[in-house]
Amino acid sequence: MAETRLLVASRNAKKLRELRRVLDTAGISGIELVGLNEVPEFPEAPETGATFEENALAKARDGAAATGLPCVADDSGLEVDALNGMPGVLSARWSGVHGQDDANTALLLAQLGDVPDERRGAGFVSACALAIPGGTESVVRGEWRGSVARSPLGENGFGYDPVFVPEGERRSAAELSPEEKDAASHRGRALGLLIPALRALSS
Template structure:
């Protein structure tokens, strides 16, 4: 019997990513559904001071409303020269939620005088799994790198075109989905949830 698990997101790329990670790990028996696949429910605003707080709040909301095991992630980029900002504000850094182009333009402007050796940054993802009347698990993945001076590549989303992972020549937006899954912050966090998800699958 297939068990439904809610990923508290409307982002099709995040759904595809989780399904791919489960398939690559050989975890069968779970049907990953998104917010567009379940009846709408009130979602709490992301007011947490940390990625972990926001992810857990979203997962609790989803599990409570749907009675399904719920995974939620909160992710963003922490820039060394900006003392870890945009951080939890990454998606709305330029003022409007999810405007990737505006966010990237603003970040580049803020770093215009920052020398190459001080352009370090890390993508951060906190993922929470909440099982109704059961466990709550919160994990964190980080992907260190540096920020380029102009966007490169048209894959991925968010700050991917600006981010060069440590040890690589390509931006995150130039990597294949499989290359990105294996290294990314969300991939690293979701991998830590695999044992719990495998247990759910039975």
Template sequence: MTRLLLATRNAKKLGELRRILAAEGIEGVEVIGLADVPEFPEAPETAPDFEGNALAKARDAAEATGLPSIADDSGIAIDALNGMPGVLSARWSGKHGDDLANLELVLGQLNDVPDERRGAAFVCTAAFVVPGGEETVVRGEWRGTLARAPRGSNGFGYDPIFVPEGETRSSAELEPSEKDALSHRGRALRALLPKLRAFAG
């Protein structure tokens, strides 16, 4: 069994990658997270774009652990806010990871924006780094619009206000399997599948 490090402590992200690999029939790979390896200093996310942050995280993880590593950086780009919060999505309200405060701030900022101008995209870049070997960076986008109030309890971050194109439900109202098939992270991770399949041998 080959170990593959997903550089996250987010159990939902780990579950998503495990489900995608299983659905694709990729066997012989054990996906582990940062909680499963000795702690190492993680560089702050200072790149101006998702690609730079994902690659820096994957390189750090591969170098520190000697394991092939995947890292992602993701966020929401809101049309009416000129593509912001973008890389600042997790700390838009000023405090990192306060989902409710971030949601409330965005809803407040969009209060006067009419429904037809509430377009947005979830963006995810994923980087796959093999120690001493190649580096691959891919990007997935998921377009939709922003609702005026949160709905649903599946998911995290901005999921409760994001209504994907072609849907009436929010991302947080979708079943995990539905979300895997559609989401920005699912799209980015599936773009890595040829590399992961070759890696699994």
């Protein structure tokens, strides 16, 4: 039986591995994950949505329309209580340049320099969307609460992981094993909510 090809609207190999682990844990086989690097380039709409859900759905629709493959996309970021929910949808380009993790993190820590520990609450948010060409669309949201550390800790993960300490943890998200992170993280939770739709895709 041929595998169903599923486009993951990302060039981040860590995101593909994360989704692979989620599928394996759920016992879903018959799905071949394809990253954006493996399909012909197509114009990707800028992330201009006001919400994570809008951005994720736009990316999934673009990918499905351009390739004819079912497409899963996520938009995620960190909402910091003391910054009124910012950086939020601007998380990846908080320092002004998209994807500069170290610069984004440094700016965030500088902005929170005077904020006491008890007011450093934050939540990672992930919206995951699945668009099936000529078919259904689904969008789900996962959240992971914690607080912002005073300096980066750990080598795993990416983005703001080194400065995010999940509730009930002394370690940062970048100090957790991939399996620990999958079980608790915002993206793991959102992808878990997509499992029924992904299982239907594989059958």
